[in-house]
Amino acid sequence: MSALEHLPEIDNGLLRFLTCGSVDDGKSTLIGRLLFDSKTILADTLNAMEKTSARRGMTAVDLSLLTDGLQAEREQGITIDVAYRYFSTGTRKYIIADAPGHEQYTRNMVTAASTANLAIILIDARKGMLNQTRRHSTLAHLLGIPHLLVAINKMDLVDYDQATYENIKAEYLKFAHKMGLKDVRFIPLSALSGDMVVERGERMPWYEGPTLINILETVPAAHTERPEAFRFPVQFVCRPQDSANPELHDYRGFMGRVESGEIAVGDAVTVLPNGLSSRIKSIEIGGQKIERAIHEQSVTLLLEDEIDTSRGDMIVKSAEAPEAVKQIDANVCWMSETPMSPARTYLIRHTSREVKAKIAKIDYRLDINTMDHEPVTTLAMNDIARLTLKLAQPIFADPYRSNRATGAFIIIDESTNNTVGAGMIV
Amino acid sequence: MSTLTQQTLSHLDWLEAEAIHIMREVAGQCSSPVLLFSGGKDSVCMLRIAEKAFRPGRFPFPLMHIDTGHNYPEVIAFRDKRAAELGERLIVRSLEDSMARGSIVLKHENESRNKHQSVTLLEAIEEFGFDACIGGARRDEEKARAKERIMSFRDEFGQWDPKNQRPELWNLYNARSHKGENIRAFPISNWTELDVWQYIQREQLELPSIYFAHTRPVVRKGELLMPVTDLTPAKPGDTIEEVMVRFRTVGDVSCTAPVESDADTVEKILAETATTTITERGATRMDDQTSEASMEQRKKEGYF
Known part of the structure; x- marks a missing residue:
C-alpha cells in the first residue's frame, strides 16, 4: 500500500466500520495490523507499547495496548468502552469503532454499530462459529449495517487449511440465510502474519477473492445505494x-x-x-x-x-412526506444500569426533535444468542426488547430499515439527563 | 430522488459537515455555549466551521481564551486579530487572575501552568454561566481522548468520569445538563492531524507564524527541543543551538517544544505530516510524558 507517502489525489470518501470480536479472536491484532501497515502507528506510540509490554513481562508487542485507552481498562486488561481509531490509505479515510466483545457490553456494540456502514465479524478459525459470532451478527443486522465481512482469522494456526475455511463459511451461510442477512462476504486472514490483510501473502493461493484492504477500499461508503427520501x-x-x-x-x-x-x-x-x-x-x-x-x-x-x-x-x-406518528413500535436497547421503569415518563430525542414518551407495552425481550422471544416486565442494561411507545407530540418517522436517520431515537432520563436507551422504529 | 446511486462527500467535506452539525446541535440544545479559541491550528479550523455553520448570522456564542500568561506573543496577537476580523466577542480569562485570587497555587515559580488551566476555565464557566464549552480536541491526539464522547458531560466540579459516560449513538447528541453542570463539545473529534492540515490548505486558513519553519535558539533535552525564552532560559551547562524549527502544537511556553523542520508552507507541512514517525503530542508536549495516564488524569480534573 502506498499509504501516506503520497497525499490523496483521489478522494474516495470516508468509511466507518466496526470490528466485532474479543481479544482472543485477534481483533486488536487486526486493528494493529491495519494501523501499522497503513503507517498510522507512529514510532513513539510503538515505543511506549514496547515498554509497557516489557514491563508486564510480555515478549512481543501487545497491540491491544493501542485500544485499551483508559486506566481502568489497562488495570483490568480488558476493553470496556468503544474506542475510535483512524487511518487513511491515501484514497479513503477510515474510522474504526472498536467495540468490546463480551456479552455484558451489548450496549457498546450497539453504540459502535450505530454509525458503521460495514462490520468485520471475526471468527477464530480453530473455534469456528460461536454464540458470540451469532450475537455480533444479530446486532449488526439489527442496527442496519449494510455490509458484513466475516473474517476467518488465525488461519496460520490451522495451517492455512482451505477446508477449515470452507466449513466455517458454509455454517455461517446457513445462519445468514435463516437471519435474512444480505451482503455477507468472507475472507481468510492471518492478522498476526498479515496474510490477506493488506498483502495477499503466499500461503493461501486457493483464495482468489480480494484482500481485506481491497474490500474496505471498494465497498460503497454511503449507508445505502438506494435513492432515499429527502x-x-x-x-x-x-x-x-x-x-x-x-x-x-x-x-x-x-x-x-x-x-x-x-x-x-x-x-x-x-x-x-x-x-x-x-x-x-x-x-x-x-x-x-x-x-x-x-x-x-x-x-x-x-x-x-x-x-x-x-x-x-x-x-x-x-x-x-413521512408519517407523523404519536405511537411507535421499536426495538430498544436498554443502556442504563438503572432498569427501565415502565411507569415513568421518558424523553425521546428523534432527529432534532424532543418529545415525552410513555411505555405502552413491552412485547418481548429478544435473546440475542438464541433469537427467542421472552416475556418481561422491565428492561435491564444490555437487554434488547420490542416496545410500544406513546408520544406526547408527533414525530416524523420512517421505519429504521428504510431510513436510519429518521428511524432512530435515543431515550433520555430527565432526572439525570442520561441517555438510557437506543431505539429503532419498526 | 433523481440519482440511482448516491453520491458521497469527500472525506474533508464529510468531516466538515459533521462538525457543522455538531456545532449547530450545541447552539440548538444549550442556552449559553462558548467556543474556546486559543489561536492554535485546531481552533482556527473551528472558527472556519463556525462561519460555515452560522453565517450570514453572528455566532450564537462568544469566543473565550484561557490565557496562561505564558503563551507565545505571536499567538496572542493572532488570536486578537482573528477575533476582530470575525467581529465576534472574545473573552479572555487569565491564570494570573486566578493566582491573584489564590485559587491557583503553583508548586514553584516555574511550574508548567498548563494543567492549572482547568481552574481558570471552571471559574469562567461559573462567572458567565456557560452550559457548554466547544473545544477543538481530537480523538487521535491521545488515547484517553480516543474514548471521549463528542458531547462529554462534566459534573459541577468539572470532572470527567470515564466509567460513567453517556452512550452516544447515530448523530443524536445529548447535550442536556442541570444547572452548574456543563457539556464539553468536540466537533472535530473525528479529525486527525493530517485532516486538520488538509483543511487548512483547502480553506487557505491563516495561522500564527510559529507553525511555520523559523530559526530559534533551542537546547536539546533527550529527544525534545526546548525553546530558549525569557520563561525558559538556558541553564548553566546547556548548549544553545540556532535550529530551524516549527511548532506542531501551540500551548504554554513552558511545556510546548518545537520540532526540527524546514517546512515553511502548508504544502511542505502536509508532506511532513504525512510521513512523520512521531505523534503530535509525543514530539512536543512534555505534560503528556509524565505517565501513561497523565492526560486521563487531567481530564478527570476538568482539563479539556
Whole structure:
C-alpha cells in the first residue's frame, strides 16, 4: 500500500466500520495490523507499547495496548468502552469503532454499530462459529449495517487449511440465510502474519477473492445505494436581523443536515408539522450559494414563502412526506444500569426533535444468542426488547430499515439527563 | 430522488459537515455555549466551521481564551486579530487572575501552568454561566481522548468520569445538563492531524507564524527541543543551538517544544505530516510524558 507517502489525489470518501470480536479472536491484532501497515502507528506510540509490554513481562508487542485507552481498562486488561481509531490509505479515510466483545457490553456494540456502514465479524478459525459470532451478527443486522465481512482469522494456526475455511463459511451461510442477512462476504486472514490483510501473502493461493484492504477500499461508503427520501430536520434558525446589511433584514435560514436524499433549488417542499408548502429559494453553506445539496451535507435552506419554522421541525419534499406518528413500535436497547421503569415518563430525542414518551407495552425481550422471544416486565442494561411507545407530540418517522436517520431515537432520563436507551422504529 | 446511486462527500467535506452539525446541535440544545479559541491550528479550523455553520448570522456564542500568561506573543496577537476580523466577542480569562485570587497555587515559580488551566476555565464557566464549552480536541491526539464522547458531560466540579459516560449513538447528541453542570463539545473529534492540515490548505486558513519553519535558539533535552525564552532560559551547562524549527502544537511556553523542520508552507507541512514517525503530542508536549495516564488524569480534573 502506498499509504501516506503520497497525499490523496483521489478522494474516495470516508468509511466507518466496526470490528466485532474479543481479544482472543485477534481483533486488536487486526486493528494493529491495519494501523501499522497503513503507517498510522507512529514510532513513539510503538515505543511506549514496547515498554509497557516489557514491563508486564510480555515478549512481543501487545497491540491491544493501542485500544485499551483508559486506566481502568489497562488495570483490568480488558476493553470496556468503544474506542475510535483512524487511518487513511491515501484514497479513503477510515474510522474504526472498536467495540468490546463480551456479552455484558451489548450496549457498546450497539453504540459502535450505530454509525458503521460495514462490520468485520471475526471468527477464530480453530473455534469456528460461536454464540458470540451469532450475537455480533444479530446486532449488526439489527442496527442496519449494510455490509458484513466475516473474517476467518488465525488461519496460520490451522495451517492455512482451505477446508477449515470452507466449513466455517458454509455454517455461517446457513445462519445468514435463516437471519435474512444480505451482503455477507468472507475472507481468510492471518492478522498476526498479515496474510490477506493488506498483502495477499503466499500461503493461501486457493483464495482468489480480494484482500481485506481491497474490500474496505471498494465497498460503497454511503449507508445505502438506494435513492432515499429527502429528510431535513431543522437544527437552528438563522435570523440576522441586527445586521447592518439591509439585505439580510428578511433573511430566514433553516439550518440542518441533509439526513437522507438530496435537494435542489426550486424543489417543492413541505414543512412539518404545520404542513405548509413552498419551494427552495436557495441553498447555502456559510452564506455561499450552492445549487443542490446531497446526503450528509450540512447546509442552510431558504424558502420562497415565509413559513413559521423552528428547531425540531422537518423540511421534506412535498411528494414524499413521512408519517407523523404519536405511537411507535421499536426495538430498544436498554443502556442504563438503572432498569427501565415502565411507569415513568421518558424523553425521546428523534432527529432534532424532543418529545415525552410513555411505555405502552413491552412485547418481548429478544435473546440475542438464541433469537427467542421472552416475556418481561422491565428492561435491564444490555437487554434488547420490542416496545410500544406513546408520544406526547408527533414525530416524523420512517421505519429504521428504510431510513436510519429518521428511524432512530435515543431515550433520555430527565432526572439525570442520561441517555438510557437506543431505539429503532419498526 | 433523481440519482440511482448516491453520491458521497469527500472525506474533508464529510468531516466538515459533521462538525457543522455538531456545532449547530450545541447552539440548538444549550442556552449559553462558548467556543474556546486559543489561536492554535485546531481552533482556527473551528472558527472556519463556525462561519460555515452560522453565517450570514453572528455566532450564537462568544469566543473565550484561557490565557496562561505564558503563551507565545505571536499567538496572542493572532488570536486578537482573528477575533476582530470575525467581529465576534472574545473573552479572555487569565491564570494570573486566578493566582491573584489564590485559587491557583503553583508548586514553584516555574511550574508548567498548563494543567492549572482547568481552574481558570471552571471559574469562567461559573462567572458567565456557560452550559457548554466547544473545544477543538481530537480523538487521535491521545488515547484517553480516543474514548471521549463528542458531547462529554462534566459534573459541577468539572470532572470527567470515564466509567460513567453517556452512550452516544447515530448523530443524536445529548447535550442536556442541570444547572452548574456543563457539556464539553468536540466537533472535530473525528479529525486527525493530517485532516486538520488538509483543511487548512483547502480553506487557505491563516495561522500564527510559529507553525511555520523559523530559526530559534533551542537546547536539546533527550529527544525534545526546548525553546530558549525569557520563561525558559538556558541553564548553566546547556548548549544553545540556532535550529530551524516549527511548532506542531501551540500551548504554554513552558511545556510546548518545537520540532526540527524546514517546512515553511502548508504544502511542505502536509508532506511532513504525512510521513512523520512521531505523534503530535509525543514530539512536543512534555505534560503528556509524565505517565501513561497523565492526560486521563487531567481530564478527570476538568482539563479539556
